[in-house]
Amino acid sequence: MDSITLIAMASIITAGITTSIGCMMPALGEGKAVASALSSIAQQPDAAPTITRTLFVGLAMIESTAIYCFVVSMILIFANPFWTHIIAK
Amino acid sequence: MDSITLIAMASIITAGITTSIGCMMPALGEGKAVASALSSIAQQPDAAPTITRTLFVGLAMIESTAIYCFVVSMILIFANPFWTHIIAK
Amino acid sequence: MDSITLIAMASIITAGITTSIGCMMPALGEGKAVASALSSIAQQPDAAPTITRTLFVGLAMIESTAIYCFVVSMILIFANPFWTHIIAK
Amino acid sequence: MDSITLIAMASIITAGITTSIGCMMPALGEGKAVASALSSIAQQPDAAPTITRTLFVGLAMIESTAIYCFVVSMILIFANPFWTHIIAK
Amino acid sequence: MDSITLIAMASIITAGITTSIGCMMPALGEGKAVASALSSIAQQPDAAPTITRTLFVGLAMIESTAIYCFVVSMILIFANPFWTHIIAK
Amino acid sequence: MDSITLIAMASIITAGITTSIGCMMPALGEGKAVASALSSIAQQPDAAPTITRTLFVGLAMIESTAIYCFVVSMILIFANPFWTHIIAK
Amino acid sequence: MDSITLIAMASIITAGITTSIGCMMPALGEGKAVASALSSIAQQPDAAPTITRTLFVGLAMIESTAIYCFVVSMILIFANPFWTHIIAK
Amino acid sequence: MDSITLIAMASIITAGITTSIGCMMPALGEGKAVASALSSIAQQPDAAPTITRTLFVGLAMIESTAIYCFVVSMILIFANPFWTHIIAK
Amino acid sequence: MDSITLIAMASIITAGITTSIGCMMPALGEGKAVASALSSIAQQPDAAPTITRTLFVGLAMIESTAIYCFVVSMILIFANPFWTHIIAK
Amino acid sequence: MDSITLIAMASIITAGITTSIGCMMPALGEGKAVASALSSIAQQPDAAPTITRTLFVGLAMIESTAIYCFVVSMILIFANPFWTHIIAK
Amino acid sequence: MDSITLIAMASIITAGITTSIGCMMPALGEGKAVASALSSIAQQPDAAPTITRTLFVGLAMIESTAIYCFVVSMILIFANPFWTHIIAK
Amino acid sequence: MDSITLIAMASIITAGITTSIGCMMPALGEGKAVASALSSIAQQPDAAPTITRTLFVGLAMIESTAIYCFVVSMILIFANPFWTHIIAK
C-alpha cells in the first residue's frame, strides 16, 4: 500500500460519506419546511405569496448546508491538494 | 492486495453506501411533504392548485439532495479520476 | 485472497446492503403518505380524485429514491466496470 | 480459506441480512397504512370502497420495496454471477 | 477451519439473525394495525365486518414480509445451494 | 478449535440471540394491542365480544412471529443439520 | 482454550444475554398494558371485570415471549445437548 | 489464561450484565404503570381499590421478568454447573 | 496477566457497569411516577393520602430493581465466590 | 503491564464511567419530577405544601440511585479490596 | 509504555469522559425544569415566589449529580491515589 | 506509510466528516425555524414583516454554526499548519 493508493482510498471514501451523511438532515429539514408551508397555505390561502416567498428563502438556506457537503466532496474528488502534491512528487 | 484492487473495492463499497444512506432521509422528507399536501387538500380543496404547485417545487428541492448522492455514486463508478490514474499507470 | 475474490466479495456485500438500507426509508415515507391519503379521503370524500392523483405522483417521487438504490445494486451485480476490468486482465 | 468458500460465505450472509433489514420498514410502513385505513373506515364508513382501493395500491407500492430486497437476496443465492464465475474457473 | 465448517457457521448465524431481525418490525406493525382496528370497532361498531376484513388483508400483507425472512432462513438451513456444493465436492 | 466446537458455539450463541431479539418486538406489539383493546372496551363496553375476538386473532398473528424465532432456535439446538453432518463425519 | 471451556463460556454468556435482552420488551409491553387497564377502569368502572379478564389474558400472552427466552436460557445451562456431547466425548 | 479463569470471568461479567440490562425495562414499565395508576385514582377516586388491586397484580407480572434475570444471575454466581464441572475436573 | 489480576479486573469493571446501567431506568421510572403523583395531587387534592400511599408502594417496587443491581455489584466486590476460590488456590 | 498497573487502570476507568453513566438518568428523572411539581403548583397553589413534600420524598428516592453509583465509584477509588490485596502481595 | 504513562493516560481520558457525559443529562433536566417554571409563572403569576423557591431547590438537586461527576473528575486529576502510589514507587 | 501520507489522510477524512456531521443539525434547526415561521405567517399575516425579519436573524445565527464547521474543514484542506510544517521539513 503505497502513498498514492492510500490518499486515493481516503479521498474516495470520504467524498462518498460526506455527501451521503451531509444530505440526510437537509432533506428532512426541507421536508418539514415544505409540509408546514402546505398546511399554512391550506389554513390561510390569502397569504400564499408571502408563505411561498419565505419558503423559498428558507429552502435556499437549508439547501446551502447540503451544498457545503457536496462542494467539499467535489473538492476531494477533482481538486484535492493532497492528491496533487502526492502525484506531483 | 495491489493498488488496483484496493481502489476498486473502495469505489464499489463507497458508491453503494453513498446512494443507500443518501436516499434515506429524502424519502422520509418527501413522505412528510406528500402527507402534509394530502391533508391540506382535504382541508382546503379550493387551494389544491397552489398546494400541488408548491409541493412539486418542494419535492424537487428535496429530491435534489438524493440526486447529489446518486451523482457522486455514479462518478465513483463510471468517472472515477483516481481509478483512471491508477489503471493508466 | 486474490483480486477477483476480493472484488466479488465487495460487490456482493455492497449490492445487498445498498438495496436493504436504501429501501428502509422509502417504505416508511410511502406508509406515511398512504396513511395521510386515507385519512384525507375519509375527511373529504369529494376530493378523492385530487388526493389520489397527488398521492400517486408523490409515491412515484418517493419510490424513485428506492429505485436509485436498486439500480446501483443491479449495476454492481450485472454491469460492474471494476469486475469487468479485473477478469479481463 | 479459498475463493469458493469466501464467495459462498459472503453470499449467504448478505442474502440473509438483505432480506431481514429490507423487510423491517415495509412492515412498519404497511402497519401505519393499515392502521390509518381502519380508523378512516370507522370515521367515514361510506367511503370504505375508495379507502380500501387506495390502501391496496399503497400496500403494493410499499411491498415493492420489500420485494426488491427479496429479489436481490434470491439472486445472491440462486443466480449469483460471481459464484458462477468462480466455480466455472 | 476448513470450508465445510465456515459455510456451516455462516449459515447457522445468518439463519438465526435473519429470522430474529426480520420478525421485529412485522410484529410491531401488526400490533399497530390491531390496535387501530380495536379502537375503530369501539368507535364505529356497525362497521366491524368491513374493519375486520380490511384488518385481515392488511395483516396478511405485513405477515408476508416476516414470511420472506423465515423462508430465506429455512433455505439457508435446509436447502442451501452453497452447502450442497461444498459437501458434494 | 476443531470443527465440532465451532459449530456448537455458533449454534448456542445464535439460538440464544434469535429468541431474545425475536421476542422483543412481538411483546411490544402485543402490549400495544392489549392496551388498545382495554381502552376500547372502556369506551364501548357493548362491543366487548367483537373487540375481544379481534384482539385474540391479532395476538395470534403477532405471536406467530415470535414463534418463528423460537422454532428456528429449537431447530438450531435440537435438529441442526450442520451439527448432524459434522458429528456424523 | 480447549473445547469444553469454549462451549461452557458460550453457554454462560448466551444464557445471560438471552434472558436479559428477552425480558426487556415484555416488561415494557406489560407496563403499557397495565397502564391502559388502569386508566380504562378509571374511565369506565362498570367494565372492570371485562377489562381485568382481558388484561390477564393479554399479560399471559406477553409474558409467554419472556418465558420463551427464559426456557432457552435454562436449556443452555441445564440441558445443553452440545455440552452433553462434548463432555461425553 | 487457564479454563478456570476463563469460566470465572465469563460468569462474573455475564452475571452483572444480565441483572443490569434485565432490570432496565421492568423499572420503566413499572414507572409507567404506577404513573397511570396515580392519575387514574385522581380521576376516579371511588375506583381506588380496584385500581390498586389491578396495579399490584400488574406490578407482580412486570417484576417477574426482572426476577428471571436476577435468578439467572444468581445461578451463574452460586450454582453454575459449568464452574462446578471445571473445578471438579 | 495471571488469573488473580484477570478475575480482579473483571470484578471491578462488572461491578461498576452493573450499578451504573442498572440505576438508569429505575431513576427514570421513579421520575415518571413522582411526576404523575404530583399532577394527580394538583388535580384531586382530596385523594392525596391514597395517591401518596400508592406512590410509595410503587417507588419501592421500582427501587427494588435498582437494589438487585446494587446487590449483585456488592457481591462481586465483597463476596465474590470466584475471587475467593482463586486466591485460596 | 504488571498486575498493579492493570488493577489501577481498571479502577480509574470504571470509577469514572460508573459515576458519569449512573448520574445521567437520575438527573433527567429529577428534572421531570421538578417540572411536574412546578406546573402542579401553578395549577393548584393551595396544594403547594403537599406537592412540595411529596416532591422532596420523590427526589430523595431518585437521588438514591445516583448515590449508589457514587458510592460504588468511591469504593473503587478509596476502598478497593482487589487493589488492597494486590499491593499487599 | 511503562506504568506511569498508562495510569496518566487512563486518568486523563476518564476525567474528561466523566465530566462530559455526566454533564449531559443534568443540563437537559435543568432545561426541562426551568422551562416548566417559566410556563408555570406565566400561567399563575401570583404563585411566582413558591414556584421560584421550589425551582431553586430542584435545580440544586439536579446540579448535585453533575457535581458528583465533576468531583470524581477532579479527584482523578489532582488527588488520584493510584497515581500517588505509582509515582511514589 | 510515511508522515506526509498520514497527515494527508487525516486531513482529508477529518475535513469531510467535519462538514458532513456539522451540517446535519443546522439543517434540521433551520427547517424547524422555517416551518414555525410559515405557520406563524398563516396564523397572523399582519405580523409577516416582523416574523420574516426575526426569522432571517435566527437563520443567520443557526447557519453560523454550520459555517464554523465549513471553515474548519477549509482550513484543514487549504491552510493546514501541520501539513505546511511536514512538507516544509
Place this chain on the structure above:
Amino acid sequence: MDSITLIAMASIITAGITTSIGCMMPALGEGKAVASALSSIAQQPDAAPTITRTLFVGLAMIESTAIYCFVVSMILIFANPFWTHIIAK
C-alpha cells in the same frame, strides 16, 4: 511512541471530546428554556420581568455544566499535572 507523545495525544483528544460532548446538552437545555420563556412572555406579557429574571438564573445554572466541561478541557491543555510530571522527568 514514547511517554511524552502518548500523554500529549491523550490530552489533545480528551480535551476536544470533553468540550464537544459536554456542550451538546446544555445547548439543547438552554434552547428549551428560552423557547419556553418566549411562549410564556407571549402568553402573559405582564409577567415578563419575572420570567426574564428566572430565565437568566436558569440559563446560568445550565451554562454552569458546560463551563465544568470547558474548565476540565482547559486544565487538560494548559495545566495538566500529568504532562508537567512527564516533561519534568
Place this chain on the structure above:
Amino acid sequence: MDSITLIAMASIITAGITTSIGCMMPALGEGKAVASALSSIAQQPDAAPTITRTLFVGLAMIESTAIYCFVVSMILIFANPFWTHIIAK
C-alpha cells in the same frame, strides 16, 4: 510514525470532531428557540420587542457553547502547547 506525525494527526482529527459534534446541538437549540419566538410573535404581536430582546440574549447564551468548541478547535490547530513543545524539542 514519529512523535510529530502522531501529535499532528491527533490535533487535526480532534479539531474537526470537536467543532462538528459541538455545533450539532446549539444549532438544534437555536432552531427551537427561534421557532418558539416566531410563534410567540404571531400569537402576541404587541410583545414583539420583548420577545426579540429575550431571544437574542438566549441565542447568545446558546451560541456561547458552540463558541467554546470552536475556540478549543482553534487552540488545537493554531496554539497547541503540545505541538509547540514537540517541534521545539
